[in-house]
Amino acid sequence: xxxxxxxxxxxxxxxxxxxxxxxxxxxxxxxxxxxxxxxxxxxxxxxxxxxxxxxxxxxxxxxxxxxxxxxxxxxxxxxxxxxxxxxxxxxxxxxxxxxxxxxxxxxxxxxxxxxxxxxxxxxxxxxxxxxxxxxxxxxxxxxxxxxxxxxxxxxxxxxxxxxxxxxxxxxxxxxxxxxxxxxxxxxxxxxxxxxxxxxxxxxxxxxxxxxxxxxxxxxxxxxxxxxxxxxxxxxxxxxxxxxxxxxxxxxxxxxxxxxxxxxxxxxxxx
Amino acid sequence: xxxxxxxxxxxxxxxxxxxxxxxxxxxxxxxxxxxxxxxxxxxxxxxxxxxxxxxxxxxxxxxxxxxxxxxxxxxxxxxxxxxxxxxxxxxxxxxxxxxxxxxxxxxxxxxxxxxxxxxxxxxxxxxxxxxxxxxxxxxxxxxxxxxxxxxxxxxxxxxxxxxxxxxxxxxxxxxxxxxxxxxxxxxxxxxxxxxxxxxxxxxxxxxxxxxxxxxx
Numbered sequence: 001x002x003x004x005x006x007x008x009x010x011x012x013x014x015x016x017x018x019x020x021x022x023x024x025x026x027x028x029x030x031x032x033x034x035x036x037x038x039x040x041x042x043x044x045x046x047x048x049x050x051x052x053x054x055x056x057x058x059x060x061x062x063x064x065x066x067x068x069x070x071x072x073x074x075x076x077x078x079x080x081x082x083x084x085x086x087x088x089x090x091x092x093x094x095x096x097x098x099x100x101x102x103x104x105x106x107x108x109x110x111x112x113x114x115x116x117x118x119x120x121x122x123x124x125x126x127x128x129x130x131x132x133x134x135x136x137x138x139x140x141x142x143x144x145x146x147x148x149x150x151x152x153x154x155x156x157x158x159x160x161x162x163x164x165x166x167x168x169x170x171x172x173x174x175x176x177x178x179x180x181x182x183x184x185x186x187x188x189x190x191x192x193x194x195x196x197x198x199x200x201x202x203x204x205x206x207x208x209x210x211x212x213x214x215x216x217x218x219x220x221x222x223x224x225x226x227x228x229x230x231x232x233x234x235x236x237x238x239x240x241x242x243x244x245x246x247x248x249x250x251x252x253x254x255x256x257x258x259x260x261x262x263x264x265x266x267x268x269x270x
Numbered sequence: 271x272x273x274x275x276x277x278x279x280x281x282x283x284x285x286x287x288x289x290x291x292x293x294x295x296x297x298x299x300x301x302x303x304x305x306x307x308x309x310x311x312x313x314x315x316x317x318x319x320x321x322x323x324x325x326x327x328x329x330x331x332x333x334x335x336x337x338x339x340x341x342x343x344x345x346x347x348x349x350x351x352x353x354x355x356x357x358x359x360x361x362x363x364x365x366x367x368x369x370x371x372x373x374x375x376x377x378x379x380x381x382x383x384x385x386x387x388x389x390x391x392x393x394x395x396x397x398x399x400x401x402x403x404x405x406x407x408x409x410x411x412x413x414x415x416x417x418x419x420x421x422x423x424x425x426x427x428x429x430x431x432x433x434x435x436x437x438x439x440x441x442x443x444x445x446x447x448x449x450x451x452x453x454x455x456x457x458x459x460x461x462x463x464x465x466x467x468x469x470x471x472x473x474x475x476x477x478x479x480x481x482x483x484x485x486x
């Protein structure tokens with residue numbers, strides 16, 4: 001018999017295959033899956049059942065133009081031949097996977113970081129959208145609804161920006177806690193897991209890190225643990241010139257000249 | 271478990287003997303044969319399009335998803351090697367994943383809300399057909415519908431919203447006024463039941479190895 005608490009992982013495995021997990025569950029399952037043959041099997045079997053469910057749909061033809069468009073794209077696209085990186089286990093990759101979360105490393109292998117970041121960004125987007133439906137369920141006033149949707153759209157746009165930099169925490173469980181989107185004139189900061197700070201006596205500071213050390217780019221507070229979007233550093237220029245960004249938590253309300261306690265860092269990957 | 275039975279489950283709307291041909295097409299893609307993508311597209315464009323447009327409720331977005339999926343298969347056919355099971359279920363899982371990503375990106379909350387109400391009203395896939403299905407497809411569809419009919423109404427609702435609607439577990443919980451934990455349990459229990467219905471009464475395999483327990 002299985003251990004009784006594997007029921008929880010069975011549930012996560014089904015949700016994972018359905019691409020329906022919340023980000024925190026996705027992260028937990030991504031940590032568990034590589035070592036668990038049972039979960040690999042549950043994911044694979046769920047994927048098979050999903051394939052069958054697709055059979056009961058109105059069959060339809062895509063346009064002829066799509067075939068031509070695809071042929072054209074294939075003709076101009078080279079195949080990716082990955083360097084020798086066989087999967088560590090026989091865990092299934094039935095759906096585009098979220099890899100196991102990175103450790104606290106600041107400079108992991110670039111490709112892995114990129115893929116991981118994308119997966120977690122997708123998860124964060126899903127969380128934001130999830131909140132939206134929740135809000136819709138609770139509040140039906142039109143004005144409130146449209147402003148909620150607009151806010152969410154800003155967050156989603158930021159999380160999907162090609163210029164985004166995902167920041168990993170230091171010494172934590174490795175889940176990204178913030179995404180920054182550096183633009184020339186300001187920086188958008190989406191927090192998705194940074195601790196709420198005491199806005200009376202502390203402030204978060206965004207740093208641009210280059211060859212000459214760290215430059216403070218702006219300050220912000222985290223008022224709630226849910227996903228939030230902040231714009232910082234308005235009025236400055238050249239904010240998008242750094243190869244690395246960091247966030248620190250500082251005593252007082254002003255940015256110091258050097259960071260005191262760095263809580264998260266991220267490299268520009270593009 | 272019996273191969274023939276698995277053939278029904280793993281070859282959505284397709285004949286069991288297509289599987290060997292699918293695997294052969296994937297081998298040609300891995301070998302860099304660009305014409306093999308045409309063959310893969312010819313084999314799967316209909317079920318893939320049917321699934322994507324069901325989730326997206328928009329033909330143009332659904333076509334974008336198909337383009338993205340088939341191009342990604344060309345670029346990185348090795349992704350299939352890491353999967354278990356048939357080419358068909360793997361490919362349709364990728365279509366599902368990308369379509370769900372797309373719907374979460376593209377669709378306004380209001381529209382999704384309206385659609386969710388439709389989903390729940392429908393409670394099961396529709397039976398209309400835009401193109402003529404052959405007899406085999408109808409048999410498979412009928413089996414799936416029968417299997418869906420074996421689920422409890424809450425299980426069917428949860429899986430329908432997640433799979434055909436592209437909703438997350440938390441969204442399903444909000445839409446159905448159900449605690450998140452109960453939604454998770456329902457999805458697992460529903461999947462176990464579907465697996466049993468589609469894969470034979472033995473219910474062998476990791477999903478079906480234990481009785482589907484649900485507290486409500």
